[in-house]
Amino acid sequence: MRLGEGVEWGLHCCVTLGWLEGEGPVSIRRLAAWFDLPQEYLKKRLQALARAGILTSTPGARGGFALARPPERITLMDVVAALEGGEEFFRCEEIRQRGAGAVGARFDGPCGIAAAMRRAELAWRRELAAQTVADLMAGSPASAERARRNYARLGG
Amino acid sequence: MRLGEGVEWGLHCCVTLGWLEGEGPVSIRRLAAWFDLPQEYLKKRLQALARAGILTSTPGARGGFALARPPERITLMDVVAALEGGEEFFRCEEIRQRGAGAVGARFDGPCGIAAAMRRAELAWRRELAAQTVADLMAGSPASAERARRNYARLGG
DNA sequence: GCAAAGGTACTCGGATATCGGCTGTCCGAGTCTGTTGGG
């Protein structure tokens, strides 16, 4: 099992957009050049973040993407759910109700296996929800300064 | 992102094998009939569990699969790792080091985003490691009795 | 000087191609059990 690359891209883009706050919207072309990523596919992923209300997108010349709210109010869970669809890892197909093993059984309560997997999944989601983009920005303070410098250079 | 169905199959098989302890090895044909699952593919998944030391497989006539250790010592993490490869959800591709955004940067420490994702993933793994097959067996006590009855009927 | 027209840069959404992994099936080889036949 594996998360899509779009999660890494989206998180890095959110952090960078946080650092570039105040510079106006950042075009997808610049963001793709920023991380050397395929422009068209990165656009698709950021559009998903915009649909989820995490980014704002302004069309037209000098348009682009920006954070829709302050980075303290964007959790990693928000980003992951927007990019991965928010579905659960484990989908219970209720195989306990099928086949010869189910003969004569009553299935009142929920499947214990599904409940156990859900517990683990909730722990994951809780941990993701406890961390925000602002935390990630604070993780490497020197980078904010460099981001502004590099963005000015890229602007040409 | 989604776990393979094999995880659900493997967990249900482990619980059932726990209930049928003492009946000798259970053949893949019976297990497939037990849950109405494709026999050949289920075999592949159980072979993976055997390679991981969770199940024992005895060849020959009247052979089959059985738990390799008492169910209290088989965690959900063991089963998931054996069936899903134990790789991490999030693989950091170090895109922070690529493109125009990386100009003039030094990347001493680990990537903060990777560290944050790893924290969440560890919470998931910890939760899975805290639950055993024995816990799942205890979840529906009436089922153990029924399992033995149905297994005797299936035996013919 | 000012307003209208056009060009440019950008996003949005859909359509399409490609690739890898999960699902599922099949087959040959090896191993153990139970039976059968000869001494």
Add this chain to the structure above:
DNA sequence: CCCAACAGACTCGGACAGCCGATATCCGAGTACCTTTGC
């Protein structure tokens, strides 16, 4: 009665096909800013 040979049941490992989702690209349409043109 005993031992050897055989048949059956089962696992192991590899090879292979089909399908779906992730990745990647392209195009037409819409929108905002900027420049040019005409008065």
